[in-house]
Structure formats: structure tokens, C-alpha cells
Amino acid sequence: xxxxxxxxxxxxxxxxxxxxxxxxxxxxxxxxxxxxxxxxxxxxxxxxxxxxxxxxxxxxxxxxxxxxxxxxxxxxxxxxxxxxxxxxxxxxxxxxxxxxxxxxxxxxxxxxxxxxxxxxxxxxxxxxxxxxxxxxxxxxxxxxxxxxxxxxxxxxxxxxxxxxxxxxxxxxxxxxxxxxxxxxxxxxxxxxxxxxxxxxxxxxxxxxxxxxxxxxxxxxxxxxxxxxxxxxxxxxxxxxxxxxxxxxxxxxxxxxxxxxxxxxxxxxxxxxxxxxxxxxxxxxxxxxxxxxxxxxxxxxxxxxxxxxxxxxxxxxxxxxxxxxxxxxxxxxxxxxxxxxxxxxxxxxxxxxxxxxxxxxxxxxxxxxxxxxxxxxxxxxxxxxxxxxxxxxxxxxxxxxxxxxxxxxxxxxxxxxxxxxxxxxxxxxxxxxxxxxxxxxxxxxxxxxxxxx
Numbered sequence: 001x002x003x004x005x006x007x008x009x010x011x012x013x014x015x016x017x018x019x020x021x022x023x024x025x026x027x028x029x030x031x032x033x034x035x036x037x038x039x040x041x042x043x044x045x046x047x048x049x050x051x052x053x054x055x056x057x058x059x060x061x062x063x064x065x066x067x068x069x070x071x072x073x074x075x076x077x078x079x080x081x082x083x084x085x086x087x088x089x090x091x092x093x094x095x096x097x098x099x100x101x102x103x104x105x106x107x108x109x110x111x112x113x114x115x116x117x118x119x120x121x122x123x124x125x126x127x128x129x130x131x132x133x134x135x136x137x138x139x140x141x142x143x144x145x146x147x148x149x150x151x152x153x154x155x156x157x158x159x160x161x162x163x164x165x166x167x168x169x170x171x172x173x174x175x176x177x178x179x180x181x182x183x184x185x186x187x188x189x190x191x192x193x194x195x196x197x198x199x200x201x202x203x204x205x206x207x208x209x210x211x212x213x214x215x216x217x218x219x220x221x222x223x224x225x226x227x228x229x230x231x232x233x234x235x236x237x238x239x240x241x242x243x244x245x246x247x248x249x250x251x252x253x254x255x256x257x258x259x260x261x262x263x264x265x266x267x268x269x270x271x272x273x274x275x276x277x278x279x280x281x282x283x284x285x286x287x288x289x290x291x292x293x294x295x296x297x298x299x300x301x302x303x304x305x306x307x308x309x310x311x312x313x314x315x316x317x318x319x320x321x322x323x324x325x326x327x328x329x330x331x332x333x334x335x336x337x338x339x340x341x342x343x344x345x346x347x348x349x350x351x352x353x354x355x356x357x358x359x360x361x362x363x364x365x366x367x368x369x370x371x372x373x374x375x376x377x378x379x380x381x382x383x384x385x386x387x388x389x390x391x392x393x394x395x396x397x398x399x400x401x402x403x404x405x406x407x408x409x410x411x412x413x414x415x416x417x418x419x420x421x422x423x424x425x426x427x428x429x430x431x432x433x434x435x436x437x438x439x440x441x442x443x444x445x446x447x448x449x450x451x452x
Contacts, residue, residue, distance in 0.1 A: 001019075001024045001025070001067045001068065001361065002024070002025045002027075002062055002065060002066050002067050002068075003019055003024050003025065003026050003027070003066065003067065003068045003069075003070065003361065004027045004028075004029070004058070004061045004062055004063050004066045004068070004069045004070070004086075004091070005026065005027065005028050005029070005070045005072065006028075006029045006052035006058075006061075006069070006070070006071045006072065006073060006078075006079070006082045007029070007030065007052060007071065007072040007073035007074070007079075007097075008028050008029075008030035008032075008035050008036060008039045008047075009035070009072065009073075009074065009350070010330065010332065010348075010350040010351075011072040011097065011123070011350045011353050011354055011357075012028065012030070012039075012070070012072045012073075013028075013039045013042075013043065014350070014351065014354045015070060015072070015354055015357060015358075015361075016028050016039070016043050016045045017042070017043050018354070018358065019045075019361060020043055020044045020045045021044075024361070025062075026043075026045035026046070027045065027046045027048060027061040027062045027066075028043070028045050028046070028047050028048065028061075029048050029049075029050060029052045029057055029058065029061050030047065030048075030049060031049070031050060031051050031052065033049060036049045046061075046062075048060050048061045052071065052073055052078050052081075052082050053078050053081040053082060053085075055085055055089075058082070058085055058086070058089065059089070063085070063086055063089050063091055064089045064090055064091070065090070066086065066091040066092070067091075067092050067093065068091070068092065068093045068094075068095070068361060069082065069083065069086040069091045069093070069094045069095070070095045070357060071083055071086075071094070071095065071096045071097060072095075072097040072121075072353070073097070076096075076097075076098050076099055076100050076103060079096040079097050079098065080096060080098075080115070080117075082094075082096070083095075083096045083115070083116045083117045084115075084116045086116070087116035088116075093118045093119075094116060094117055094118050094119075095117070095118060095119045095120075095121060095357060096117045096119075096120055096121070097120075097121050097122070097123070097353065098120045098121070098122060099122060099123070099124060101122070101125070101240055104120050104122055104125075107120060108120070121353050121356050121357060123349035123350050123352060123353040124239075124240055124241045124349050125240075125241075125244065126349065126352045126353060126356060127241060127328060127347050127348075127349035127352055128240075128241045128244040128245050128248070128303075129248075130143060130347055130352060131245055131301060131303070131326055131328075131347055132245055132248040132249060133145070134326065134345060135230060135233060135249060135252070135253070135299055135301075135326075136252060137154055137216065137220060138220060138227045138228065138229060138230060138324075139156055139220060139223065139224045139227040140154040140155060140156055140220075141155045141156065141157065141206065141345065142154070142155040142208075142372070143155075144368075144370040144379060146367075146368060146379075146381045146408070146410075146429065146431050147381065147408075147410035147415055147429045147431075149213060150212065150213055150410055150415040151210065151211075151212060151213070151408045151410060151415045151429075151431055152210070152211055152212070152213055152216060153184075153208060153209070153210055153370065153379055153431075154208075154209050154211070154216070154219075155187075155206055155207065155208045155209070156206070156207055156209065156223050156224065157204065157205070157206050158201060158202065158203055158204060158205045158206075158207060158223075159203070159224055159226070160203055161224070161225055161226060162203075162223055162224055162225075163222060163223075163225075164201045164207070164223060165201060165202065165203050166200060166201065166202070166203075167200070167201050168197065168198060168199065168200055168201075169183055169195040169196065169197060169198075169199045169200075169201065170196075170197025170198060170199075179211075179214070179215040179218040179219060180211065180212065180215055180416070180417050181209050181210065181211040181215055181219050181417070182209065182210045182211070182407055182408070182417045182418075183195055183201070183207050183208070183209055184208050184209070184210050184379075184405050184407045184433040185207070185208040185372070185377060185405075185433055186199065186201065186205050186206070186207050186208070187205070187206040187207075187208070187372075188202065188204075188205050188206075192372075192376075192377050192403075192435070194402075194403050194404065194405050194433070194434075195405075208372070208379075208433065209223075210407040210408050210417065210431060210433075211417075212408075212415040212416070212417075213415070228298075230253055230298030230299050230323075230324075231253060231254040231255065231298055232253065232254065232255045232257070232293065232296055232297050232298050232299075233249055233253045233255070233256050233257070233297065233298065233299045233300075233301065234257045234258075234259060234292055234293070234294060234297045234299070234300045234301070234317070234322070235256070235257065235258045235259070235301045235303055236258075236259045236260075236283045236300070236301065236302045236303065236304055236309075236310070236313050237258075237259075237260065237302065237303040237304030237305065237310070237328075238258055238260035238262075238265050238266060238269045238278070239303055239304060239305055241303045241328065241349075242258060242260075242301075242303040242304070243258075243269060243272075243273070245301060245303060246258055246273060246276050247273070250273075250275055250276065253298075253299075255277070256275070256276045256277070257276070257277045257278075257279065257292050257293070257297075258273070258276055258277070258278045258279070259278075259279045259281065259283050259288065259289075259292055260278065260279070260280060261280070261281065261282050261283075261304075262280075263280050266278050266279070266280040267280075279291060279292050283302075283309075283313040283316070283317070284309070284312055284313055284316065286316065286320065289316065289317060289320055290320070294317050294320050294321060294322050295320055295321035295322075296321065297317070297321070297322040297323065298322075298323050298324065299322070299323070299324045299325075299326065300313075300314060300317040300318070300322035300324070300325045300326070301325075301326045301327075301328075302314045302317075302325070302326070302327040302328060303328045304328075307328075307329045307330055307331050307334065310327045310328055310329060311327060311329070311334065311341070311343070314326075314327045314341075314343055315341050315342070315343070318342050318343070318344075324344045324345075325342075325343050325344050325345070326344060326345045326346075326347065327343055327345075327346055327347070328346075328347050328348075328349065329346055329347070329348055330348065330349065330350060331348075332348060332351070334346060351371075354371070355369060355370055355371055358371070365382050365383050365384065365385060365443060365446045365447055366380060366381070366382055366443070367381040367382065367383055367429060368380065368381040369381075376435055376436045376437070377403075377433065377434065377435050377436065378433070378434060378435075378436055378439065379407075379431065379432070379433050380431070380432050380433075380434070380439070380442070381429055381430070381431055382429075382430050382431075382432060382442070382443070382446045383427060383428070383429055383430070383446070384424055384425075384426050384427070384428065384430065384445075384446045384447075385426060385446065385447050385448040386426040386427075386448065387426070387448050388426065388445065388446050388447055388448050389444070389445045389446075390424050390430070390445040390446050391423075391424055391425055391426050393423070394420065394421050394422065394423045395418060395419070395420050395421070395422050395423070395424070396420030396421065398445065400442075400445075401434070401438040401441045401442065402438070403434055403435040403438055404432065404433070404434035404435070404438050404442060405432070405433050405434070406418045406422070406424075406430060406431070406432050407431045407432065407433055408430070408431045409422060409424055409428050409429070409430050409431075410428060410429040410430075411425070411428050418430075430446070
């Protein structure tokens with residue numbers, strides 16, 4: 001596949017790296033000479049330095065014969081222009097990063113075809129949705145939804161009180177069938193294990209669990225008996241993301257509080273959100289946090305526009321009594337210091353955007369791709385084509401690559417977990433967990449002809 005990426009920031013550079021490693025023909029356009037030079041040193045792709053909205057630069061970047069154009073600069077306007085030119089020059093598909101919520105809503109309501117865009121990505125909106133899912137799945141460290149939200153992927157760290165500790169994976173299925181779940185992977189220190197029936201779950205393991213939506217409540221109470229539904233949530237930052245999180249948590253948490261440093265923004269938000277308490281002040285001041293009730297907060301979310309402030313405030317909130325802290329950061333290096341600072345979860349909107357785009361790049365049959373943080377593994381939602389190899393026999397009779405497991409199937413509006421006797425039919429959404437190097441082999445099983 002020939003791919004042109006405009007914008008070599010965190011989203012663009014990470015996409016380029018992944019796609020180049022998968023042997024796609026990748027071109028990158030970047031106007032900043034320093035950024036272009038750094039990316040060019042690290043990624044095996046063709047770098048073109050110049051303005052992304054310049055037609056001549058885009059032609060040099062292969063836009064006229066591109067299978068996919070991805071416009072991910074910091075400017076919505078430039079991304080718009082790139083997609084318009086891409087359509088005019090004949091590019092097959094076009095993706096634009098649009099951060100302005102009113103603009104993205106207008107595009108969605110009128111229709112993408114009117115704007116030369118096949119798909120919009122909004123990293124901040126995706127991050128807000130991710131945070132809300134984490135709050136609503138207390139104890140979970142990673143969340144992803146498949147089959148339009150009917151099949152869930154959640155990860156949990158096994159505590160010393162968890163009933164799963166020291167249990168064999170093969171012993172779990174029958175005993176807990178009233179609310180089915182399937183452990184599809186275990187991360188143990190630096191190793192990722194695709195479990196077999198005799199695999200033992202150990203304390204401190206991070207397990208990745210696939211389950212139907214209606215099993216979530218019971219499983220949350222089972223996996224960690226000490227975890228409780230959060231009653232009080234404090235959000236620092238009345239940003240678009242912070243406001244979206246607050247709106248989505250109303251009715252779930254008993255009390256939602258927003259802390260905002262800018263007085264005008266705080267007053268404006270208080271007028272829009274009647275059921276949310278809004279405080280004006282700096283969260284780096286202990287007295288302000290006390291006034292917000294941080295000592296009894298179940299969750300403290302740092303969602304301001306400042307990475308540094310988000311980090312400092314979350315550390316202070318945790319030390320003052322907040323049970324769980326979540327910070328939003330654009331800095332990938334912050335992940336390395338998360339544990340030393342006792343931060344529970346870090347959300348990087350730009351990395352989430354990369355996941356969102358990858359599903360389109362992977363091509364035939366791929367509905368969604370979720371990269372697992374900290375290991376070379378992915379969860380994929382695939383749809384088998386008619387007469388593809390996966391549809392010709394039961395799973396136990398199909399030769400799968402190592403480090404791969406078929407987890408669940410969505411059939412006739414019902415989600416169910418897969419086992420060796422499951423036979424998958426064409427068109428049924430199927431969730432597969434595997435190491436990254438197995439993806440091409442898995443796709444061959446789901447496509448009728450040779451995958452290119």
C-alpha cells in the first residue's frame with residue numbers, strides 16, 4: 001500500500017514507523033526542518049520537507065497514486081486542504097485529524113463525502129471516551145470495545161485477594177459460565193503469554209480478559225473483591241476533554257467536580273453543567289484540593305492542556321488521599337516514570353489516534369486494531385470473507401500461528417466466547433489476540449484470496 005502522511009508529530013511519526021515496518025511504501029511531509037531531520041533518522045520512509053498544503057510538495061510525496069492520505073498536522077485547516085487536494089489528485093482514501101468539536105460534528109452531520117474526507121480522527125475525543133470507560137470499569141488498566149460495544153477487552157492486575165490467583169486457566173470456564181469471560185493473554189513482567197489450559201494465573205500478573213458486555217459488572221466484583229464503584233470524581237481542566245468526561249460521568253458517579261484555573265472558563269462551564277460542582281483555583285495548591293474534597297475522591301483525572309501541570313497535580317492529589325489518578329499526556333516519555341510517581345493510569349490521545357488509523361491501513365477484513373501497551377501484541381476485530389480458510393472448519397481443525405488466540409465472535413446480534421468447537425461464518429465479527437508478527441498470517445485466514 002502506498003501511504004502519504006502529512007505531519008510528522010507524534011501521530012504521524014508513530015504511524016510512519018509502524019507502516020514502514022510492515023513494508024508499506026510511506027511518504028512523510030513535514031514543514032519543520034528540525035522535526036523532519038529527527039524523524040528521517042529513525043524511520044525508513046521518504047521524507048519531504050515543506051508545507052503540507054502545497055500541491056507541488058504533495059505531488060512529490062506521491063499523493064497522485066496514494067492508496068491512503070493521512071493528514072495529521074496540528075492545524076484543522078491544513079488537514080482540510082490536504083484532503084481536498086488528495087481527492088482532486090486521485091488518492092483513494094483520506095483521513096483528517098479534526099480537533100474542533102463543532103467542525104467535526106458538522107462534517108459528521110452533513111456527510112464526509114461533501115468534504116473530501118473518508119474518516120475523521122479526534123484524539124482528544126477518543127481519549128475522553130477511553131477515560132470514561134476506565135472509570136466505569138474500576139480496577140481495569142486498559143479498555144477496548146469491539147463489535148459496536150458488545151464485546152469488551154479489559155486488563156486487570158491480579159491482587160493477593162483475587163480469586164483468580166493460583167488458578168489454572170482451564171479450570172475457569174465451566175465454573176463461571178453464568179457470566180462468561182476468557183483470559184486471552186497474560187503479561188508477566190516483560191513476557192506476554194498466550195495462555196493454555198494448564199497456565200497458572202499468578203499474583204501481579206496483568207491479565208487481558210475478553211467478555212460480553214453483560215458480564216462486566218459481575219466480573220469486576222469477582223476479579224478484585226476490594227474494588228468499588230467510584231462515587232466521587234474530580235477532573236482538573238475545563239478543556240473540551242474535561243467537559244466531555246464530566247458529562248459522560250453524570251448519573252454514574254454520585255458527585256462530579258471540575259477544577260479550573262481560569263475564572264472566566266470556570267464560570268462559563270458552571271453555567272452549562274448544572275449538576276457538576278465547578279471550583280476556580282490552582283490544583284497545585286493543597287488548600288484548593290482540600291476544598292474540592294480530594295481526600296475522599298475515588299478518581300482524580302488531570303485533563304488540562306498542560307502535561308506538566310497534569311503530572312504535578314495528580315501526584316499531589318494521590319498523596320492527599322485520592323484513591324486513583326489518571327493523567328492525560330502528550331509526552332510518551334512520561335510512561336517510563338509512571339510507576340515511580342505512583343500514577344495509576346496515563347492516557348496519550350495521540351497514541352490512541354494511531355490505533356484508530358491502523359485499522360484502515362491494515363486493509364481487508366480488519367474492523368479495529370488495538371495495540372497493547374508495553375508489548376508487541378495486538379487485539380484485532382476481523383470479518384471473514386466468504387470461503388476464506390477460517391470459515392471452512394472448526395477452530396480446533398485450523399492451523400493457527402503460534403502466539404495467537406481467537407477470543408470471541410459476534411453472531412446474529414449476540415456475542416459469545418469462542419472455543420475449539422466454534423465454527424466461524426463469513427461476515428461474523430471475530431476478535432483475535434496475537435503478537436504483531438502474526439498479523440499477516442491471521443489476515444490470510446480471514447481473506448479469500450492472497451492478502452497483499
